[in-house]
Amino acid sequence: MLDGIKIEDHLRSGPTTLGPMLGTECHHQAVCEGCQRPISDRFLMRVNESSWHEECLQCAACQQPLTTSCYFRDRKLYCKHDYQQ
Numbered sequence: 001m002l003d004g005i006k007i008e009d010h011l012r013s014g015p016t017t018l019g020p021m022l023g024t025e026c027h028h029q030a031v032c033e034g035c036q037r038p039i040s041d042r043f044l045m046r047v048n049e050s051s052w053h054e055e056c057l058q059c060a061a062c063q064q065p066l067t068t069s070c071y072f073r074d075r076k077l078y079c080k081h082d083y084q085q
Contacts, residue, residue, distance in 0.1 A: 032056050047077065061085070 030039040033047075034056030045052040047070060057066045061082035071083035 034058075048072070 030044055030051035031037065032039050032044075032053045033050040034052055037053075039051055039053055041053060043054060045054055045057045047057065055065075057070075057077070058064060059066060059070075059079040059082055060076035061078060064079055066077060066079060069080070071078045071080060073083060
């Protein structure tokens with residue numbers, strides 16, 4: 001089971017992050033593991049070091065959203081029910 005779904009806030013503000021926003025550090029825009037498009041949303045989902053649009057993070061079998069936990073097999077994500085099948 002992958003228990004580490006994490007939501008990250010992409011809207012950064014304040015003096016501690018001003019340098020990266022101005023280009024003193026180069027940050028690449030996250031690309032969604034599900035659809036391969038750049039993530040420009042304020043929030044993204046992180047699973048196993050991969051970034052996902054919230055709507056792209058879903059079970060490979062039933063297409064239900066994966067919001068709190070997920071299971072990984074054969075490079076696909078599953079809900080608990082479908083993983084146990």
